Amino acid sequence: MERVVQQQLEEIGKQLESQVDDQLAKFESMKVDDLQSIRDEIQKKRKLRMELEKKWRDLGHGSYDELGDEKAFFDAGKKSDRFIVHFYREATERCKIVDVHLKTLAAQHLEARFCKIDAEKSPFLCSRLSIRMLPTILLLHKNIVVDRILGFTDLGNRDDFKTDMLEWRLALKDVIEYEGDKHNPPDHTGPKKKHQTNIIRKRNIRRGNEDSDDTDEGSD
Structure with a gap:
């Protein structure tokens, strides 16, 4: 032998x-x-x-900015081919976790525009785009929604997920340039950290007579 x-x-x-x-x-x-x-x-x-x-920097790429209103959302989407938008609410703790990771990724991936928008101040957008869970991250390519990340389910279903896990998830639809293995997520082991509040809230974020609730996601 x-x-x-x-x-x-x-x-x-x-x-x-x-x-x-x-x-x-x-x-x-x-x-x-x-x-x-x-x-x-x-x-x-x-x-x-x-x-x-x-050219990207002139369009605001490289930083993680808040869009002031719904018009700014449409304007940014027309100017940037790769557009990543976090729909958030100030009172939602998990949105603050997303902010930290997206700010880091925005500096690393100039090829995409990273922004956030207050869901409560954007009723038309939330209605049109069916935003019902916060946080929600929309992935747009050439002004078309190609994917969305709802809560933390796709990120290991844990609050302490790593930035490279979110980076991998964004790369699945090619909204960022990625040199890693798209077929396998980054390997992070360890106990899951439960969301501290673990509360499901419902709040109407649309105008008019049509009711549509959005839900804060909690971990089991």
Whole structure:
């Protein structure tokens, strides 16, 4: 058995060595003009990225801002292809947890616009977008809602979830650039921390005669 394993290891070593030799031969055969073309292409991509990042910053990307009214929501959605909006209520403790994580991610992902909007001051939006649970995070691409995160169920169903868990969840619909494994969430172990209030509240956040309640999510 040991001899078979040794032979297999030797075969793998030869294959790897052959691959390295091929890469070195390819590199050595490249002409000066080829190398210069590669450098020029890299510089071009860097320049385009810098210009794009400047455009994003001019649109408010890089920071986590509050939208003053419903009109601001529509204006921002038209300007930014990737738009992430947290519908919150000041009295909801879990919304404050979301704020911390989204502020961190906004600084890390210039490609997306991160904002928050007060659900109680946005009855038309809440009605039109069926916002019934707080916190709710809407994910929009080119002004179209492609997904939504309701409460903490998709984040491990715990209040002490890590920022990279929310980052992974946002990446599933490509609203942010992500280098990790989309098929597997970050592995965080440990006991679940129950939501301290663990209370389900209902409050009408729509105008008019039509009733629609929104619910603060609690953990069991």
